[in-house]
Amino acid sequence: MSQTVFAPWTDPAAKPLIRFKNVTKRFGTxxxxxxxxxxxxxxxxxxxxxxxxxGKTTMMRMLAGFEDPTEGSIELAGEDIVKVPxxxxxxxxxxxxxxxxxxxxVRDNIAFGLKRERKPRDExxxxxxxxxxxxxxxxxxxxxxxxxxxxxxxxVALARSLAKAPKLLLLDEPLGALDKKLREETQFELMDIQExxxxxxxxxxxxxxxxxxxxxxxxxxxxxxxxQVATPSQIYENPNSRYVAGFIGDVTILEGKATKLGDAYxxxxxxxxxxxxxxxxxxxxxxxxxxxxxxxxxxEIHGEKPSDDNVLQGKVIDIGYLGNISTYHVELxxxxxxxxxxxxxxxxxxxxxxWDDNVWVNWTENCAVLLDH
Numbered sequence: 001m002s003q004t005v006f007a008p009w010t011d012p013a014a015k016p017l018i019r020f021k022n023v024t025k026r027f028g029t030x031x032x033x034x035x036x037x038x039x040x041x042x043x044x045x046x047x048x049x050x051x052x053x054x055g056k057t058t059m060m061r062m063l064a065g066f067e068d069p070t071e072g073s074i075e076l077a078g079e080d081i082v083k084v085p086x087x088x089x090x091x092x093x094x095x096x097x098x099x100x101x102x103x104x105x106v107r108d109n110i111a112f113g114l115k116r117e118r119k120p121r122d123e124x125x126x127x128x129x130x131x132x133x134x135x136x137x138x139x140x141x142x143x144x145x146x147x148x149x150x151x152x153x154x155x156v157a158l159a160r161s162l163a164k165a166p167k168l169l170l171l172d173e174p175l176g177a178l179d180k181k182l183r184e185e186t187q188f189e190l191m192d193i194q195e196x197x198x199x200x201x202x203x204x205x206x207x208x209x210x211x212x213x214x215x216x217x218x219x220x221x222x223x224x225x226x227x228q229v230a231t232p233s234q235i236y237e238n239p240n241s242r243y244v245a246g247f248i249g250d251v252t253i254l255e256g257k258a259t260k261l262g263d264a265y266x267x268x269x270x271x272x273x274x275x276x277x278x279x280x281x282x283x284x285x286x287x288x289x290x291x292x293x294x295x296x297x298x299x300e301i302h303g304e305k306p307s308d309d310n311v312l313q314g315k316v317i318d319i320g321y322l323g324n325i326s327t328y329h330v331e332l333x334x335x336x337x338x339x340x341x342x343x344x345x346x347x348x349x350x351x352x353x354x355w356d357d358n359v360w361v362n363w364t365e366n367c368a369v370l371l372d373h
Contacts, residue, residue: 006216007231008041015078017042017167017200018063026057032058033224033340036072042167045194047211050221050247056204058224060170063202064093077167078265088166096176098157100145107132107141110159111159113119117164131159134193150183155189162197171203175210187213210247211234220313221246230301241373245293252299252338254292258284267292270334276310280370291371298367299340301328301353302360311362312338316353326352330361 008014014370016039025033033055040046048056061067062074065086073080081089092113100109110131114124132138135155140148145156154174161169174190175183194201205211210230211218212257220227220235228240239245242253252277256269264279267290278292295373305311317337318329321344338361340354353359 001251003073006043008044009039011216013040015108016042016075017077018042019073019075020059021073021075023062023069023074025055026070027086029126033062033069036224036226038226038229040200042214043198045191045203047215047218048202048204048221049206049208049211051206054221055224056173056219056221057172059185059305060172060202060204062092063168065089065090071224091170092161092164092166092168092175093155093170093272094157095173096162096173098145099272100153100160102118102145104146105142106148107154108218109145112160113164119265127163128210131163134196135159135164135189147229150178151186154178155263158193159189162199166199168200168202171201173205173300174203174292175207179202183210184213190214199296204259212248218248222331237369238305239293239371242291242293242371244327245291245369249295250339252294252296253293254336256292258288258290258370259286260284265290265370267370270332270336273312273332273336276364276368278368278370279365282368282372284372286332287340288372293371294338294363296339296341297325298363299338299361300363301330301340301342303353303357307359308362309365313358313360314338316359318355319351319353319355321371326351328359330359344367 018040020036020038023033023036024031042077042196048059050056050304056275062069065084068082074082076090107128109305114127132141135158137152137155141150145153148199178186187210203214215232217229217231219229228235230242235244235248236298239248246253247254254269255266256268258265264277265284267276267278269276276292284290312332314330314332316328318330320327325341325343330338330340332338
């Protein structure tokens, strides 16, 4: 039986849980966020992604109530929360450091916020047990934070943040302290917990893979502005700018001039190199400057010249072996490097191509993304 796709942002009648409206934030003469408008919907796992200093943490701090916008408004469930104190917002925040109390047990750390609200003891105990089951830490309930692993401490912090059933949970680089393998495992745990609780998660991260794995949508940020807000697949397959294409994943960018040819464009990009073709919905004037973005997994590598479009000849100058894939760096006659990836589907360690081999690379006209900025 088919399931309904979760995409409230495509429904004009859907009301967002969070709404940034023309928000600007200045620190003295420095503008961290400028005229930013963004909607985030209930039950989303939303990622703010960008390099250090792009404004993503400032956005999160404004949602938490630790910073006020200089201009504009921020709404939560239809209410302007700019003047609402942090402790009165239906928002909780999980910090990168986890901020657990070292002298309290796992159980008491999770119960801390509930006890401060003077909830009845049986209600607190029931909620803590529910949270322990959710994060699978029942056997560790009586231990102190120093007696459990980093991944378990991360789950304690998550359980404590969710114990008060906030409408919104903010996660500030929550997996940054974990090693790569544990971080990857925890990403899926986070997704599972978010789906089970139905809580809206907003995560701040500079890790592209993390954002692509966990998020329903990603906002790619630069210098206090939103460059693109879309699903992970849209961001990756259809970036709207050179910046987004280069920020998410590996990519080769070729600069050239476009000429319309039917439902595609011909791109003349280098003296002595054949023109390339790309399908695009962009409306470019003939001779307009453009860029072609090509992902390495879309590029095929051959020992003999194929009879296809977008065929270029070069020499293998570098090979990166990552177990499941090998990345070939192919240098063309004009010095341009094209990256091509092959999946290593067999255990044979001999490669089809090696250093200094003369090869041909190609891709279909549907695989390259045409960009105008």
